[in-house]
Amino acid sequence: MSQQDVWSETALVAIAAQAGGDMAFQAITETVDIDIGDKDFDVIATLSGGRLVKFTPQEPTTITLEAYPVYANTASGTTGQGFFGMMNTEDATEPLDVDVDRVRSKHRIAIMWTDSVSITTANAQVGTGTYCMRVVASDGYFTSVKPSYTDGILKFTVTYKVPPFDSSGTANIAIQSTDASATLTALQSYTVTTKW
Amino acid sequence: MKYKIQNKLECPVKVADVILGPKEVKILNLAVKPTSDRLIVEKIEELEKKVSKGGKK
Numbered sequence: 022m023s024q025q026d027v028w029s030e031t032a033l034v035a036i037a038a039q040a041g042g043d044m045a046f047q048a049i050t051e052t053v054d055i056d057i058g059d060k061d062f063d064v065i066a067t068l069s070g071g072r073l074v075k076f077t078p079q080e081p082t083t084i085t086l087e088a089y090p091v092y093a094n095t096a097s098g099t100t101g102q103g104f105f106g107m108m109n110t111e112d113a114t115e116p117l118d119v120d121v122d123r124v125r126s127k128h129r130i131a132i133m134w135t136d137s138v139s140i141t142t143a144n145a146q147v148g149t150g151t152y153c154m155r156v157v158a159s160d161g162y163f164t165s166v167k168p169s170y171t172d173g174i175l176k177f178t179v180t181y182k183v184p185p186f187d188s189s190g191t192a193n194i195a196i197q198s199t200d201a202s203a204t205l206t207a208l209q210s211y212t213v214t215t216k217w
Numbered sequence: 218m219k220y221k222i223q224n225k226l227e228c229p230v231k232v233a234d235v236i237l238g239p240k241e242v243k244i245l246n247l248a249v250k251p252t253s254d255r256l257i258v259e260k261i262e263e264l265e266k267k268v269s270k271g272g273k274k
Contacts, residue, residue: 039227113253126228
């Protein structure tokens with residue numbers, strides 16, 4: 022295939038709990054908004070008329086999904102079916118019953134655009150001859166799951182928030198791409214020690 | 218039926234009103250065997266059979 026002018030129409034979304042498998046959410050997701058944290062700075066005006074730059078630590082990144090799940094959470098499997106279990110304790114057995122609690126669980130989210138029609142998961146390997154761009158964020162938390170039924174359809178606005186670094190200063194966010202000349206390897210399983 | 222159930226995840230999981238912590242193992246008495254891939258489930262009777270087979274050798 023030839024190089025893309027733009028990425029449009031389709032994208033892949035994968036979400037994994039720590040030590041859990043990736044779940045594909047693109048089938049129920051309509052929009053993705055990735056607000057990469059600003060690396061801002063302040064300016065100090067000196068008496069000479071000059072300016073000193075004071076860097077501000079990078080802000081957290083926020084990823085917002087608009088989605089149409091029909092269940093409370095994903096009890097099993099690799100197809101994402103719900104979001105409440107990501108913000109609370111997930112229920113693994115039917116009937117699902119997600120109670121609000123004080124649990125905060127780390128999750129990884131991967132969003133990928135590719136010209137391949139055979140790749141169906143955002144965490145997959147992208148071989149040579151195929152173009153893609155992928156955003157991966159690990160060790161973040163789902164901070165908001167808001168259902169809305171004002172337009173006659175149950176739509177969820179889901180917010181995932183991640184600091185740019187973990188407590189050791191290791192990156193929590195990666196942006197990857199390939200121009201078809203090299204293979205972009207698959208994301209490794211998300212664990213306590215492996216982010217992607 | 219009694220099942221030995223282990224949570225595979227690094228976050229809590231609820232199994233029929235019982236919450237398993239990260240990687241926690243519990244023995245639960247359940248009417249239906251859980252099938253979620255978030256869990257490692259073994260029937261206690263099967264475990265007992267394995268133990269007794271091992272004993273004969």
